[in-house]
Amino acid sequence: MTTLNYDEAVPYYDETRGFRPGVSQRYRDAVRRVAANDSPRALELAIGTGLIGLPFIAAGDDYIGVDVSHGMMQRIAPKLPSSASPSLAQVDITDTLPFAADSFDITHAVRVFHLLHDWRRCISESRRVLKPDGALIIVEMRTPDETASPPPWALVHHKWAEILRGMGIGDDSIRHGNGLTEATLANHIRAIGGRAKIQDLLRYDEFPVSCRTMVERRAKRMFSNDWSLPDRVFTAATRQLQRWLEQDCAFADQAVARRMVFRAVIARF
Numbered sequence: 514m515t516t517l518n519y520d521e522a523v524p525y526y527d528e529t530r531g532f533r534p535g536v537s538q539r540y541r542d543a544v545r546r547v548a549a550n551d552s553p554r555a556l557e558l559a560i561g562t563g564l565i566g567l568p569f570i571a572a573g574d575d576y577i578g579v580d581v582s583h584g585m586m587q588r589i590a591p592k593l594p595s596s597a598s599p600s601l602a603q604v605d606i607t608d609t610l611p612f613a614a615d616s617f618d619i620t621h622a623v624r625v626f627h628l629l630h631d632w633r634r635c636i637s638e639s640r641r642v643l644k645p646d647g648a649l650i651i652v653e654m655r656t657p658d659e660t661a662s663p664p665p666w667a668l669v670h671h672k673w674a675e676i677l678r679g680m681g682i683g684d685d686s687i688r689h690g691n692g693l694t695e696a697t698l699a700n701h702i703r704a705i706g707g708r709a710k711i712q713d714l715l716r717y718d719e720f721p722v723s724c725r726t727m728v729e730r731r732a733k734r735m736f737s738n739d740w741s742l743p744d745r746v747f748t749a750a751t752r753q754l755q756r757w758l759e760q761d762c763a764f765a766d767q768a769v770a771r772r773m774v775f776r777a778v779i780a781r782f
């Protein structure tokens with residue numbers, strides 16, 4: 514079971530994690546190229562508010578979305594024409610999936626494996642519900658060029674970590690996610706008898722963000738790694754971060770868009 518309750522993120526999730534027009538359509542095209550047939554039956558693990566799944570549903574694909582957060586999924590239907598009726602279910606994807614064996618051509622999970630404790634169970638369940646020629650696609654957003662200099666707003670996250678460390682907060686509460694890498698996933702898939710390849714599915718540009726915007730987001734507790742901080746620590750750290758923005762940040766209002774990539778581990782069993 515995840516320790517994070519995304520119901521908290523519902524009001525601002527789309528505003529902070531949304532894509533420019535066309536990005537999720539291009540992702541659908543990429544997924545369909547991975548599938549073994551022209552009309553794949555697909556399961557999205559952790560569909561959230563539908564930022565990834567909407568183009569599949571709108572195109573009338575045979576598509577089921579599951580998520581542990583009912584609140585996140587409630588945001589999907591209002592984005593669709595009233596005639597569309599998305600197939601959704603509230604499911605913990607690290608538990609037994611409520612689907613028969615050999616049901617899907619594709620199972621895919623975007624921006625969620627880094628949050629899971631029991632990601633191995635999710636892989637074994639995906640394997641069970643996949644058809645023999647099916648594929649599991651696990652996607653995280655990464656920077657395509659590890660050597661490129663980070664955008665100015667990355668300073669906000671560095672400063673935040675420095676402030677928290679100075680207040681005695683351990684790295685486990687500061688780090689975002691479980692640190693799972695594509696290599697670890699691919700090695701695990703091979704170790705259990707599957708085939709795995711790592712592939713960049715598409716590149717895209719995020720919306721431009723400034724340090725000021727990022728500080729505002731931190732202050733509104735929009736980052737999941739802050740949800741478990743004690744209120745007293747969070748408030749004091751926020752004050753320090755705001756002081757740094759006003760007094761020491763040289764690029765407070767310079768908005769920069771980061772180039773990112775949908776990096777996938779594609780597994781077949």
Ligand SMILES: C[S@@+](CC[C@H](N)C(=O)[O-])C[C@H]1O[C@@H](n2cnc3c(N)ncnc32)[C@H](O)[C@@H]1O
Pocket residue numbers: 514515517518519520530558559560561562563564565579580581582585604605606607622623624625628629
């Ligand atoms: C960062 S959001 C990603 C949502 C969507 N895939 C996207 O890319 O916009 C993470 C989602 O994973 C869901 N989630 C986290 N742990 C889960 C679990 N164990 N089972 C099902 N859903 C989970 C959260 O409720 C949230 O909707």
